Each structure stands twice: as structure tokens, then as C-alpha cells.
Amino acid sequence: MNHLTTLNQNYDVLIIGAGWAGLTLARQLKLENPDLNILQLEASTQFKAKVGEATVEIAGHYFIHRLGLVNYLYRNHLPKNGLRFFFDSQNHDLDLDKMSEHGTTSIPPHPAFQLDRARFEKDLVEMNRVQGINLLLGAKVTKLAVDEKGDHTVNFNYQGQSHKVKTKWLIDASGRASLLAKQQKLHHRNDVPKNSAAWARFSNVTEIDSLGSKKWQKMVNGRFLSTIHFTGPGYWIWVIPLSGGFTSIGIDCDKNVMANPPLKQAQFVAFLKQHKGLWQLLENANLEDFEAWGQLAYRGKKYISEQRWATTGFAAMFLDPLFSGGGDMIALTNDAISKTICDDFAFSSVEHANQSLMKKVPILNQQAHEFYQGLYTYVNNSNPILDCAQLCSPIIAYNTAIYFLEAAWDYMAGNFIDLEYWQKKDYIRRGYLALEKVLNKQTLATAKILKEQGRYFDRNHEGFFESGAELYKYFVFNMGQAGKDGWRIDLHTKLWVDIYLKVTESRLNLPKFASRRLVQECLNLPKILSMDTFSQENLPELFALINQKLTEELQLLTEHTVLVEISEQSFSTGMVMVQVVDCTLSEADMKKLKLQANNIFNSEQEYIAMPFMVPYFLQFCRKTDENIMSNPILSLETC
Structure with a gap:
């Protein structure tokens, strides 16, 4: 329902658009400064289903701790049970319970949600009006005039009448319409993925937790609450449950691999039907609505200006739905916009306020750029191998652990809005990005070898279940x-x-290569970074180091002089060759010595026990190219 509202001539903040980016920003501003006079204009009068239903932990923290929506979300939307990946055969003919699977067993400790976008936005409209925000539905902006001093003018039509108002701060949250962003020519598609997507909402989808064997069902407490992924060459398919009984299903395509993505409804349905396991969910379902975008990703040159305007949500930038990072970007930019606006109104002097903006705004734009770069790096490392269980499962586990350890932790700790802290860590972020580029090269080379050797799909049909929780169990409750x-x-x-050793294990096809203590100690961080990639050609050097270390450790257990040698077969058999140089041992003593050598070689340990390399890494960071954050992410050939 639209409210007949008396319009002022001047506003503190004017927000164009009332999707969830603009609505949450308006709420946040009013919570942080109740005295702000806010006008929000939305061209539509009805809220419809939209993509962007899935969120992850940063957005979840934003909703609960910045916006105070905890009760509302748990009562009206679905909690999210993490990301879930199903790995199908090359021909997509496996039943669901026969596929290998990566996902959580229960809902993770830090909340995230599956949003019914139409309901969420409709409800936020009413909440915002209760807060005293002047929010007009059916108000169509006809003209924008940006003033360098922050005295912006907005013309719009509402209920058959033309209006003109001024505002100190102008926010573009108009989605892909991007009214201000287009006027300022902010968007570009340099160094972004060439990706498209088509999606629909379905009703009467079969419950995934009703399928499969009893044993399969008991492995997880609620698969349907996850953002579920099915994968193939150059694409992945999402399945997202919504609280109203509908299910969002979409196909995200890499146009470099798929020249003709299914962007028409008939093509879309036919494509889904080619996947046996997925179609088990859809064979009795009804398609309710459909939409497609031919290109998803774009960047923004900046999202906030010293001239007191900003963009958020789709109006700011977008990358890819993989990892559900769009909501995190909204949380990050809304925090910065809200704090900047509130700080701006707190200054008694215009001169001091302007000086603060001149100092703060470049840092905030760099921060958003680096966040985009980081997310793009993880998407770029994962996309080419999403359909390969033996590479994708450990890489997804690693990505999740790093997300918890870095971005989510920093957000929960308030480190993104502490700009002094954030700037001090710039060289460390450069070092992390450099590591990801090294991993990317090793991963792509490994995927190529697996395809050449016919091993790429070997683990997809094993029916394994992996959660990755063993990686983040050491710190997940310390986050923030x-x-x-x-x-x-x-x-x-x-x-x-x-993760580098796990990828290399797949490349070399050497069992338990990554978890063996001696491998971890000999192929450590400095050693890895001293070479281009690790391949079969590097094994003799590594084996020599392992032989030396194994000999030294075995020597401590015997008074005799010994030599130990491993081979590639040692990784399969668990046996090493032992030679006593200075005498001949009895058969029993020799057997005991060989057993000791085998035990040392077969000793495994978790990553937490690896050698401490922080001083070396900090040196590496300081030597990393200062321009690495500005260099293209997609600089390597895909496999």
C-alpha cells in the first residue's frame, strides 16, 4: 500500500530503489542516526521474486547484528545449511544418492539465510515506514543532477504529479537500472567472468531428504536447507529452498566454455532434464516464473564519492552467484556508506567533514575493489573444476575455511570499518592473493593432466561424503x-x-601424499614458492629430501648406519627400502628396522601440525608486487 506523504523540499539522504540493498541501508541509517531525514523512491508498486536469495555468514551477521532482524528472519525465512555440491558422472546419469557429495552435516554455527526476496522486501518496506522513513512506491525518477558540493537534485513522478527535491547524500540502489551509476559511467566489464544465468521458481519440488536410502538420509540433518549445486563442464546449477514453498533453480554458465547457454525457457527446462539426479527433484514440479540474463558480471570504478553520492547492490557491482557473495558485498558497502554518512552529519564544520571524506573515500573504494578481487580469485580457482570431485571437494573445503578465517572473521570483528587497521594489513592481503594465483596455476595444470589420463571423473561416482569441517573446527568458534x-x-x-599438497596428490596420483608428515616438512611453503609448479619432474628432488630426513629419524632408533629410499610405489604399498651399511642384521632385527622406517614414512598429521612459517610468509608478502591487486585475475589459461 502506498502512503500519501507530505514531501519536503530537502532531505539528508535520498535512496533510489527499494530492493534489499536499499531497504537495509535505509534501516541501518535510521538505526544509527534516528534524526536523519530519509526519502526512498521505488519505481515498482509490487515486489516480485528475484535472484539473490542465498546468503552466507557476513550477510547473516549484518542482518542480525547491524539490522536487528534475528527474530524476523528465523520466523519468516529459512536458515541455510551451508553450500552443498553433488558430483555427477560425465553423462549426468547417476541417482542422487550415488553421487559423491560435499556439504555440511548440520547448520553451521554462524547464521546465514535463504531469503524469499519478495517477502523480505515487502516486509522491510513496512518496517522502514514504522521507523519514520518516507518510502514511496511507484515513484519514478526522471532526472538526476549531481552537485559537487553535495546539493543534489532529483526529479520524479509520483501519483500523477511531478516532484523535485534536494538531498545532501544521494544513494543509487536501483538495481540493474543503475540510474546514477550509468549517469556517472561507473560500470565496466574489464577483467570479469563471461557468465550468464537463467533461473526459475518451481513449486511442488520433491523433497530431497525423502529420496535415497535410509543410510544416505541419515548422513545429513536437512539437505534441503542448503544451497545445492549440481555441476558440469562450464556450468553449475543452483537449487535454493524458499520459505513460501517455492524453490529457486538456476543455471550459471561460463560463456567461454558454453557458446550457447540455455537462456530460453524451453532450453532451460530441457537442459535441467538432462541431469537424472536433479530431475528426480523436478519431475512432478511446476515452473512458476522464468528469467535470464545474458551477462552477469561487471565492475564499478567506484561506489562512493567525495561528492556525497554512493551506489550499493546491483547498482554498485556484481561478480557471480557462486559462493553467494552478493549479499556480503552489500553488507560491506552498506556498512561503509552508513558510517560515512553518519560521520559526515556529526561534523560541526563543513571543512572538517570535507577533509574527512577526501581521506576516507579512496580507502573505501580500494577496499571494495580488493574484496571483489578476492572473491573473483576464489571463483576463478573453483569454476574450472566444479565437475571434478577429487579437486572440487578439497578446494571448496579450503575456500570455506579461508572465508571463515579471513573475510567473515574481519567483518565480525569490525575490521572493515576500522580503516587504520585495514590499511596496515594491505601487504598481507597482497601476499594472500599471490598465493591464490600460485594455487590456480597448479590446479589448472592438474585438471588438464587428470583429463588427459582419464582420471577427471574417477571420484564422482564413489558416493563419498566430505564436509570440510575438519579444516575450520580449530577456529570457527573464535571468529570475530x-x-x-x-x-x-x-x-x-x-x-x-x-590444499596445494592435496591438489598435487591428485596430479601425481600418490595416495596420502598430502597428509604424510615428511612430505609436509620437505615440501613446505618456501619450497613450493621457489618453483613454478610441482610436477612429476620435481619428484626426484623431493624424494631425496624425504630420504635424507627419513634416514636421519631412523638413525636415532638404531646404533647402525642406515640408508633409506622411497619410490612412487612406497605411497601405495606404505613400504620403503632400508639398507644397513655397517653390518648384517638378523632377520628379526631387520624386520623391526623396516617396520620402524615404514611407520615413520606412513606417519600422517593434520594441517594444524605443519611447520610454522609466519616469518617467511611476512617476508614473502613484503616482496609481493604492490600492483598485484590491480592486475587482472583471469591472467591464466583455463583448462
């Missing part, structure tokens, strides 16, 4: 705590070495 920076760097570098 201050004073843990050194510990986090230690964990991050160890997690990175762990």
Missing part, C-alpha cells in the same frame, strides 16, 4: 575475536599448503 592476527596468518598459510 580481536588479537588473533598472528595465529590467523599461521592457520592461513598452513591451510594453503594443505
Whole structure:
């Protein structure tokens, strides 16, 4: 319902658009400064279903701790049970319970939600009006005039009449219409994925937790609450439950791989039907609505200006639905916009306010750029191998752990809005990005070898279940705590070495390569970063190091002089060759010595016990190219 409202001539803040980015920003501003006079204009009069239903932990924290929506969300929307990936055969002919699976067993400790966008936005409209925000539905902006001093003018039509108002702060939250962003020519598509998407809402979808064997059902407490992914070459399919009984299903395509993505409704349905396991959910379902976008990703040159305007949501930038990062970007930018506006009104002097903006705004734009770069890096490392269980499952586990350890932790700790803290860590972020580029190269080379050797789909049909919880169990309940920076760097570098070794294990086809203590100690962070990639050609050097270390450790257990040698077969058999140089041992003593050598070689440990490499990594960070954050992410050939 529209409210007949007396319009003022001047406003503190005017927000164009009432999607969830604009609505949450308006609510946040009013919560932080109830005296702000806010006008919000939305061209539509009805709220319809939209993409962007799935959120992750930063957005969840934003909803609960910035906006105070905890009761509302749990009463009206669905909690999210993490990300879930099903790995199908090359021909997509496996039943659901026969596919290998990566996902959580229960809802993670830090909340995230599956949003019914239409309901969420309709409800926020009413909440915002109760707060005293002047929110007009059916108000169509006809003209914008940006003033360098922050005295902006907005013309709009509402209820058959033309209106003109002024505002100190102008916010573009108009979605893909991007009224202000287009006027300022902010958007570009340099160094972004060439991705498209088509999606629909379905009713009467079969409950995934009713399928499969009893054993399969008992493995997880509610698969349907997850954002479920089915994957194939150059695409992935999402399945997202909504509180109203509908299910959002979409196809995200890499146009470099899929020249003709299914962007028409008939093509879309036919494409879904090619996937046996997915179609088990849809064979009795009804398609309710459909939409498609030919290109998803774009960047914004900036999202906030010293001239007192800003953009948020789709009006600011967008990357890809993978990892549900759009909501996180909204949380990050809304926090910055809200704090900047509230700080601006707190100054008694215009001169001091302007000086603050000149100092703060470039940092905030750089922060958003780096967040986009970081998310793009993880998307770029994952997209090419989403349909390969043996690579994708450990990489998704690693990505999740790093997200908890870095971005989500920093957000919960308030480190993004502490600009002094954030700037001090710039060289560390450069180092982390450099590590991801090294991992990307190793991963793509490994995927190519797996395809050449016919091993790419080997683990897809195993029916394994992996959660990745063993990676983040050491710190998930510490997230947001201050004073843990050194510990986090230690964990991050160890997690990175762990995933590099796991990818290399797949490349070399050497069982338990990554978890063996001697491999971890000999192929450590400095060693990895000293080479281009690790391949079969590097094994002799690594084996020599392992032989030396194994010999030294075995020598401590015997008074005799020994030599130990491993081979590729040792990784399969668990046996090493032992030679006693200075005498001949009895058969029993020799057997005992070989057993000791085998035990040392077969000793495994978790990543947490790897060597401490923080001092080395900090040196590496300081030597990393200062321009790495500005360099293209997609600089390597995809496999």
C-alpha cells in the first residue's frame, strides 16, 4: 500500500530503489542516526521474486547484528545449511544418492539465510515506514543532477504529479537500472567472468531428504536447507529452498566454455532434464516464473564519492552467484556508506567533514575493489573444476575455511570499518592473493593432466561424503575475536599448503601424499614458492629430501648406519627400502628396522601440525608486487 506523504523540499539522504540493498541501508541509517531525514523512491508498486536469495555468514551477521532482524528472519525465512555440491558422472546419469557429495552435516554455527526476496522486501518496506522513513512506491525518477558540493537534485513522478527535491547524500540502489551509476559511467566489464544465468521458481519440488536410502538420509540433518549445486563442464546449477514453498533453480554458465547457454525457457527446462539426479527433484514440479540474463558480471570504478553520492547492490557491482557473495558485498558497502554518512552529519564544520571524506573515500573504494578481487580469485580457482570431485571437494573445503578465517572473521570483528587497521594489513592481503594465483596455476595444470589420463571423473561416482569441517573446527568458534592476527596468518598459510599438497596428490596420483608428515616438512611453503609448479619432474628432488630426513629419524632408533629410499610405489604399498651399511642384521632385527622406517614414512598429521612459517610468509608478502591487486585475475589459461 502506498502512503500519501507530505514531501519536503530537502532531505539528508535520498535512496533510489527499494530492493534489499536499499531497504537495509535505509534501516541501518535510521538505526544509527534516528534524526536523519530519509526519502526512498521505488519505481515498482509490487515486489516480485528475484535472484539473490542465498546468503552466507557476513550477510547473516549484518542482518542480525547491524539490522536487528534475528527474530524476523528465523520466523519468516529459512536458515541455510551451508553450500552443498553433488558430483555427477560425465553423462549426468547417476541417482542422487550415488553421487559423491560435499556439504555440511548440520547448520553451521554462524547464521546465514535463504531469503524469499519478495517477502523480505515487502516486509522491510513496512518496517522502514514504522521507523519514520518516507518510502514511496511507484515513484519514478526522471532526472538526476549531481552537485559537487553535495546539493543534489532529483526529479520524479509520483501519483500523477511531478516532484523535485534536494538531498545532501544521494544513494543509487536501483538495481540493474543503475540510474546514477550509468549517469556517472561507473560500470565496466574489464577483467570479469563471461557468465550468464537463467533461473526459475518451481513449486511442488520433491523433497530431497525423502529420496535415497535410509543410510544416505541419515548422513545429513536437512539437505534441503542448503544451497545445492549440481555441476558440469562450464556450468553449475543452483537449487535454493524458499520459505513460501517455492524453490529457486538456476543455471550459471561460463560463456567461454558454453557458446550457447540455455537462456530460453524451453532450453532451460530441457537442459535441467538432462541431469537424472536433479530431475528426480523436478519431475512432478511446476515452473512458476522464468528469467535470464545474458551477462552477469561487471565492475564499478567506484561506489562512493567525495561528492556525497554512493551506489550499493546491483547498482554498485556484481561478480557471480557462486559462493553467494552478493549479499556480503552489500553488507560491506552498506556498512561503509552508513558510517560515512553518519560521520559526515556529526561534523560541526563543513571543512572538517570535507577533509574527512577526501581521506576516507579512496580507502573505501580500494577496499571494495580488493574484496571483489578476492572473491573473483576464489571463483576463478573453483569454476574450472566444479565437475571434478577429487579437486572440487578439497578446494571448496579450503575456500570455506579461508572465508571463515579471513573475510567473515574481519567483518565480525569490525575490521572493515576500522580503516587504520585495514590499511596496515594491505601487504598481507597482497601476499594472500599471490598465493591464490600460485594455487590456480597448479590446479589448472592438474585438471588438464587428470583429463588427459582419464582420471577427471574417477571420484564422482564413489558416493563419498566430505564436509570440510575438519579444516575450520580449530577456529570457527573464535571468529570475530580481536588479537588473533598472528595465529590467523599461521592457520592461513598452513591451510594453503594443505590444499596445494592435496591438489598435487591428485596430479601425481600418490595416495596420502598430502597428509604424510615428511612430505609436509620437505615440501613446505618456501619450497613450493621457489618453483613454478610441482610436477612429476620435481619428484626426484623431493624424494631425496624425504630420504635424507627419513634416514636421519631412523638413525636415532638404531646404533647402525642406515640408508633409506622411497619410490612412487612406497605411497601405495606404505613400504620403503632400508639398507644397513655397517653390518648384517638378523632377520628379526631387520624386520623391526623396516617396520620402524615404514611407520615413520606412513606417519600422517593434520594441517594444524605443519611447520610454522609466519616469518617467511611476512617476508614473502613484503616482496609481493604492490600492483598485484590491480592486475587482472583471469591472467591464466583455463583448462
